[in-house]
Amino acid sequence: MRKIGGTGLAAFLMLGPALVAILFFRLVPAVEAIRTSLSDPQGAFASYARVFADPAFLASVRQTLLFTVLVNPFQILLALGLAVLLTQRLPLVGLWRTLIFLPAALPQVVSAIIWGVMFRPDGPLNAVLSALGLPHQPFLTSKFQALPGIIILVSWVGVGYWMMFLVAGLKDIPGDTLEAAKIDGAGPLRTFFRVTLPQLKRPLLFVLVADTIANFLVFAPVETLTAGGPDHSTNLIMFDIYERAYVTGDLPAASAETFILLCIILAVVSIQFKLLPSED
Numbered sequence: 001m002r003k004i005g006g007t008g009l010a011a012f013l014m015l016g017p018a019l020v021a022i023l024f025f026r027l028v029p030a031v032e033a034i035r036t037s038l039s040d041p042q043g044a045f046a047s048y049a050r051v052f053a054d055p056a057f058l059a060s061v062r063q064t065l066l067f068t069v070l071v072n073p074f075q076i077l078l079a080l081g082l083a084v085l086l087t088q089r090l091p092l093v094g095l096w097r098t099l100i101f102l103p104a105a106l107p108q109v110v111s112a113i114i115w116g117v118m119f120r121p122d123g124p125l126n127a128v129l130s131a132l133g134l135p136h137q138p139f140l141t142s143k144f145q146a147l148p149g150i151i152i153l154v155s156w157v158g159v160g161y162w163m164m165f166l167v168a169g170l171k172d173i174p175g176d177t178l179e180a181a182k183i184d185g186a187g188p189l190r191t192f193f194r195v196t197l198p199q200l201k202r203p204l205l206f207v208l209v210a211d212t213i214a215n216f217l218v219f220a221p222v223e224t225l226t227a228g229g230p231d232h233s234t235n236l237i238m239f240d241i242y243e244r245a246y247v248t249g250d251l252p253a254a255s256a257e258t259f260i261l262l263c264i265i266l267a268v269v270s271i272q273f274k275l276l277p278s279e280d
Contacts, residue, residue, distance in 0.1 A: 034259055060240040063233070064236045072211055078159050097163075115156070150221050153221050212268055218236055219239055242254075
């Protein structure tokens, strides 16, 4: 009993700070957002009615869903490919992992400034296009190219981060399992799809869910580079919440949008858990 009690105390001491942080920086703000969303002077649910009647908010929901549908598969497939590649016996493999992970160590604002310079009309990317004899591109000033530009920026930051989780998952696969597949005559592709991928289910589920949440909450690149434009093509939900709260000063409506965003995230994550159940 003494040993069990000591283990429980040790676990509490290690988890306690994280639980306190979750309570004060996640749960309390969420409850406060719900309370504020119901405090509209025109009635408890007036802020929700105002939000759902606003075409700009509905457009931001569509843009955010489109952004997530495009960026999630791109990031995860690229991270998985890099993880598989960088768990092979390659020269300087540790250096390559570090270089790919490095953008994740930078604040998103810094990354946004770097890519803002890259996407400038007189920036390096257009200089390369000119050297190749190709026409200049508008990039962030085009409503058709601005969202792909944000996807590139966010992926540059996120791919290396998610890759490290998948590298860890690949290293946890027993070597004798892969050796048995090789002895049975399975080629690299068959081994990957029949042996490696099924045993990566847990890391992939974590990366899928965490990446989805992170992409729903993208704000800094949009605020820094496009301010939701051009023509609202990059007006993602988080930026719309920011504008409603700090530009128009409508805190009940901004809080209502925050709660709606939370519900959307929970719904999407629940669907992901259903489509990709973890192993027992």
